[in-house]
Amino acid sequence: MSIRLLSSISLLALACNNDSNPLDSAGVDPGYVSGACIQGQCFAGLVCQGDNLCMSPGGGSGGDPSGDPGGDPTDGSTDGSTDGSASDTSAGPGGGPGGDPTSGPSSDPTVTGGPGPTSDSDPTTDPPMTTDEPVTCKNLQLDAPTTNLIFVLDRSGSFSVGTWDHDGNPGTPAVSKWSSLHKTLTAVVGKYQAQHKLGLMMFPSSAAASDYSAAACVTNTKPEVAPALGSAGAIGAALPAANAMLKGATPMARGLDGALSSLDSAPANEARAMVLIGDGSPNCSDSAPNTDGLFETLDTSAHGIVGAAWSNDQIPTAVVGVNLPDSYSSAMKDGNPDNTNPVEEFNKLAVAGGRPRTGGAKFYDATNESELGAYLDEAVYVTLGCELTLNETPADPTVTRVTVDGMNYAYSPNLDCSTGDGWVYSSGNNSRVRLCGAACEGLLSSGSAQVDLDCP
Known part of the structure; x- marks a missing residue:
């Protein structure tokens, strides 16, 4: 018990160098008048008096800083108030006396009560939501x-x-x-x-x-x-x-x-x-x-x-x-x-x-x-x-491929079908393609063509 009491006195001695309001500190200055009571309690054997001040029970200005008047500073057994049962200075979860969760600095690194700040770069943050549907490659024969x-x-x-x-x-x-x-x-x-x-x-x-x-x-x-x-x-x-x-x-x-x-x-x-x-x-x-x-x-x-x-x-x-x-x-x-x-x-x-x-x-x-x-x-x-009706329109018309009899023919939006080889879209919504020249001849001779939609 004496070891525990000395530890409490040391903490209070360190705290007295802090000029901050006692309500904002982890301890009070031991003396005749130590400061305001905190939620009706005081540290190190001081008692809360009627004026809401922490004072030595003996009333002397040279009171024992251990809070045990006339007692052995190393022996806290003669005063029940020094056994740590009521005045233990161990901080509670919030860092305040008596474990008050509302006191103590919010930046205490031991606090784990809630998630830390998040940002766009936080690796634990879920990726942003998207409404785009996945594009599926389709091979049409x-x-x-x-x-x-x-x-x-x-x-x-x-x-x-x-x-x-x-x-x-x-x-x-x-x-x-x-x-x-x-x-x-x-x-x-x-x-x-x-x-x-x-x-x-x-x-x-x-x-x-x-x-x-x-x-x-x-x-x-x-x-x-x-x-x-x-x-x-x-x-x-x-x-x-x-x-x-x-x-x-x-x-x-x-x-x-x-x-x-x-x-x-x-x-x-x-x-x-x-x-x-x-x-x-x-x-x-x-x-x-x-x-x-x-x-x-x-x-x-x-x-x-x-x-x-x-x-x-x-x-x-x-x-x-x-x-x-x-x-x-x-x-x-x-x-x-x-x-x-x-x-x-x-x-x-x-x-x-x-x-x-x-x-x-x-x-x-x-x-x-x-x-x-x-x-x-x-x-x-x-x-x-030589026009082919597609089962559905492509999501990206620029990547459509047309293959006839093993030959891939290029898309050309300005193709003159009477003189050129290749294919063009023949409907405003890209649901039909017209094969021209050699591509058309290949379609008529082979009887079919493969059209790949949205296949990069």
Whole structure:
């Protein structure tokens, strides 16, 4: 006990050098009057008097600093107040007398009652919350789309009038252009009917007459055969016989309008296209002022129709000519537009339709049956759909990859699809991509492409 008491006296002696308020210190100056009581208690044997002051019980100014008057400073056994049971100076959890948790410095390093300060650099601090969802790489294997393709076919009287050297062999009899067209077209339809929806729109219709009147321009308002899979039989049945004598003028614009009205109902995820086939310049304009104007004036609205179909609706038109004369027609009453060169007009139609050929002739200019068959096949091929519908839009459109038949093709936002290789987005929300050039050819030959979305 004496050792403990001496320790308390030493602490009080150290505290007396502190000029601070006794309420702010860990001890008081031992003397007659030591200072104010702290919560009714005093240190080292002093007692709290009525004036709320800590005073020696003996009242002497030279009181024993141990708090035991007249006693052995090393023996605290004669005074119960010195046994540490009530005046022990050991600090409580808060550093204050009697373990008062409200006293003592808040910076006491032994205090563990709460967490320390945190900061952005505190390694124990949780990372900041984020609302961004993780981006998932997606690998899409997409088949080449089905195309709704309509053959817009000139069946005017000129197709069956006269003959041509269809095979370049003078030893074989000549045949009509219609006979060659019937043969080659049915072969091409049979080739593509399983995968693509093919239809037939003819101008004029079978009701057209060989009169120099509006009766020569009669055309149906919808296709003879609507686009469908496996339509070779229906198209073959709708075509006039190979040796038929055809009648009527060349109401090309009406035929195009009828075809487009049918394509409007095609499913959104399928491609749309037309192959225009003819042997002369268009007439039968709906705005013709009289009968002469109906036949002798070029109907340029056909150019505008194919141009709008391509530029506004991405419906391409490939143009095939069958033995067109490369000369200007005479200004005479003969049922043909005056002062018009059919080759020039078909070139314009091919450019407007979005599928021009390279070189001088922009359309497929067939001069015999063999060329006609090859050109019809190529015209179908270049109009088949090379647009792919994605299952979802990419989070980052700039990292989309398109691979066709093992070849990766680059994205180019300003790609001219008629001359370049690669691909572009073809919808405002990046949900469709259009393959061009070699990429398109690869898609059509292989039948599928891989599109990787959000794969860095």
